[in-house]
Amino acid sequence: MVVIGGGFGGLFCARRLGGADVDVILLDRAASHVFQPLLYQCATGTLSIGQISRSLREELARHRNVTTLLGEAVDLDPVARRVTARRPDDTTFTLDYDALVLAAGMRQSYFGHEEFAKWAPGMKTLDDALSIRRRLFAAFEIAETLAPGPERDAWLTFAVTGGGPTGVELAGQIREMATNALAHEFHSIQPEEARVLLFDGGHSVLSSFAPALSAKAATTLQRLGVELHLGAHVTDVRAHGITVSPKGGGPSEEYATRTVLWTAGVEAVPFARRVAEVLGASTDHSGRIAVDADLSVPGHPEVFVIGDLVGRDNLPGVAENAMQGGLHAASCIRRDLAGRERADYHYRDLGSAAYISRRHALLQAGPVKLAGFLGWLAWGLIHITFLTGVQNRISTVATWLAAIARARRTDRSFMLGGSATEEQPYTWSACGPFELPARESRSVAD
Template sequence: MDRTQVVIVGSGFGALAAAKKLGKAGTPFVLISETTEHLFQPLLYQVATGVLSPGEIAPSIRAILAKYPSGDVRLGRVVDVDPDKREVVYEAGGIRHTLGYDTLIAATGARQAYFGRDEFAEVTYALKTVADADRLRRQIVRCFEEAHTTSDPERRRDLLHFIVIGAGPTGVELAGQIKELAGRYFEKSLRDVTAEDVTVTLVEGAGETLPVFGGKLSKYTQDSLERAGVEVVLGTMVTDIDEHGATLSSPGNGFEKRLTAETIIWSAGIQANDFAAVLAERTGCETGRGGRLLVDEDLTVGRYDDIYAIGDMASLNNLPAQSPFAMQGGRHVAAIINGKRAAGTPFTYRDKGSMAIINRFRAITRVGKIELTGVLAWFLWLAVHLVYLVGFRNRYVAVMSWCGSFLGHRRPHFHYAQEIEPADSNELDRAA
C-alpha cells in the first residue's frame, strides 16, 4: 500500500479547483477518477444538439494537471474508505488497490434522480455524461431521419414529438434547442419536415418554469418558450412512462392525459453518486434529499476533521448544487490543507449570480438585485461559459461553432451516420 498527503475522489469542478490549488502549492495529491476527462456539464445539451463536440467540453484531466509535479491522476473507482486507518480502496483494471491519505476530499458529484421510479431510466434519456449526450444526439437524428422516410402519419407524429420532463436549466435548454434545431437545421436539410411538424412538450411539477429563479424571470422563460412553439405544461406530474409515451396527471384537479412520443428526456432532479452513501455509512454523516451529505460548516464530513465533501454530493445551508458552489468549496478546502486558512474555518459562499439560457438570443441572468433578460443576458451567458472552458483551443472552437450554429444554420457536429440494425419479426409484422 502506498500513501499520499491528499486523496481527491472525482474530476468535476470541485475536484479540479482543489487539485489546482494543491498543485500550485506543491502539496502531494492523488486524484482518482472513474473517467479520463473533466466534464463541463452545463454545455452537454450543446453536444446532444450538435453545436459542440464532446472533446470541446471534456478535456483530459491528466492534460490539465500535467504541469503540477506534485499531482498524480489515477483512473479507477473508489469503492470503500476506512476513516480510522485513513485509507481508501479503489478498483482499477479489475484489481483492488489501497491508498493511504492524510486528508480526503470527496467530490464525486451527482447523477439523475427518478424519485423512486428507477425503471424510468430504461425508457428515458438523461443528460449527465458524455455518453448520455451522444445517445440523445443519435436518437434525435434517428427520429428526424425516420420521419423523413415513413409513410405512417401516426408514427411520423410520434417520431417528431419530444417530451422533456423537468423545467430546470437543463430541461429549458433542451426544449428550446430542440425546437430551434427543427426550424434552423432540419427544415433546411429535410425538405418535407418543417418546424411546425415538430412538437416539444415541457412538463414541470411546479407552477412555473425555472422555479429557482421565480417571478418575472420564470415568466419570461415561459413566454419565450411558448413563442418559440414549445408547449409548456406546469403543475403536472408524470405518473407513468413506457417506451411509447408518458402519462401526465394533476392531482389537484383530477387532470390526466396520455402523450405518445418516441423520445422522452428526463431532467427532473439529482441525487448523490454511490460513494456518498459509502462515506455516510463509514463516517456517521447524515444525508439529506437525494442522498446528499449534510456536511459541517467547514465542509468536513461526520465526526472526521480530515475528510471533506464538496460539490453536488454535499449539502450546506440550502446552497445551490451548481458549479460555483463546487469550485469555491474546492478552493476553500485546499486553502485549509495548504495552511492558508485555519482548520475548521467555516465555508463562506459568494453568490456571483445565476443564469440560464432559453434559446437563441434569449437567456436570463440574476446578479444580486439586478435581473437581465434577452440578448444581453444571452451574450453574458456565452461569455461566462467561455471563460470556464479549459484550454485556448476549446474556447476558439466553441466560438466558431457558436457562430455557425447561432448566427448561421449549421450544426457542425451533427453526424448523420447511424447503425442500421435488422428489424425483428414483430417490427416487420407491424410494418406490414
C-alpha cells in the same frame, strides 16, 4: 490526499494544491473534466465533446505533485483511511489517504423508478449527451421513412421532464434545431412541425430565478413552439409514450412519444451514500451529506465534502458552489500543513444563467437581472470564462459565431451502436438477421 471526482470542485481543489507540500491523487471515472453547463449543446449538435471536455492529465500536467487516475470509487475504510476503486475492466485497486475530498457530484434521480432510465436518459455525462444526440437526430431520420400518421407523429414528439435550467435549455434547443437547422433538409417530413412538450410539477419554469425572468423565459419558449405543461408529473415512461398526472390530482393523460429526456431531479451517487454510511454522517432525502462549517464531515476532519453533495445551508447545486468549495477544501489543507486554524466556508452567490435560444438567455446576479439579447451576451461571456483550455474557448466562440450566422449544427454525427451495449435504443444488430416475409421474398428483377 485523494480527491474523488474531476468536476468543477475536484479540479479547482487539485489546481489549488498544485505546488503545495502534499501528494495529490485525483480519481475520476472518465479521466476528463466536463463542462456540464454546455452538455445540452453537445447533445443538440452545436458543440463537439472535445469543445466541452479536457483531459485531466493535460489540464494538470504542470502540477508535478498531482497524479490523475482512471477509476470509480466504490468503498471507503475510514479506520485504515483507504479508498477502494474499480477499473473499467471491473478489477479493483486501493488508495491510502491522509485527507480525502469527496467531489463526486450527483446523478439523475428517477424518484424510485430506475426503469425509466432505459427510455428517458438524463443529462449528467458525455455519454448522456451522446445518447440524447443519437435519440434526437435518429428520431427525425426514422420519421422520414414513415407514412403520415400516429407512428410518425410519435417520433416527431419530444417530451422533456423538468423545468429547471437543463430542461428549459434542452426544450428550447430541440425546437430551434427543428425550425432552423433541419427545416429544409428532409423531403417527407416537416421538422418544424415537431412537438416539444415540457413538463414540470411547479407553476413556473426556472423557478429559482426572479418571477419576471421566469415569465420571460416561459414567453420565449412558447414563441419557439415549446408546449408548457406545468403542475404535472410524468408518472410512467414506456417505449412508446408517457403518462402524466396532475400534481393536484385528477385524471392522468397519455402522450405518444418515442423520445423522452429526463432532467427532473438528482440524487447522490452510490459512493457518496457509502461514505455517509461508514462515517455515520446524516443525509437528506437526496443523499447530500451534513458537514461542519469548514465542509468536513462531523467527527472526521480529514474528510471534506464539496459541491452538489454538501447538505448544509441550502447551498445550491451549481458550478460556482463546487468551484468555491474546492478552493476552500484546498485552503483548509494548506492551513493544516502550516499549523493554522481552518476558516469556515462562506458561499458567494455569483448569479445564475440559463440559455433559451439564439439571442435569448437569462442572467440573474444580485440586483442585476438581464433577459433577451443582453442576457445572451452575458451568458456567453460567463461560460467562455470558465471553459477549460484556451483552445476550447477559441473553438467554442468560433462555433457559436458560425451557428449564429447560419443556424447550423456542426456536430450532428451519431452512432447507433452495437448489440453488446444494452442501453442503445437503436442498433442494426440487436434484433438479429432480418428476413423478408415469404410473400415479399422475390428478386429485384421480379
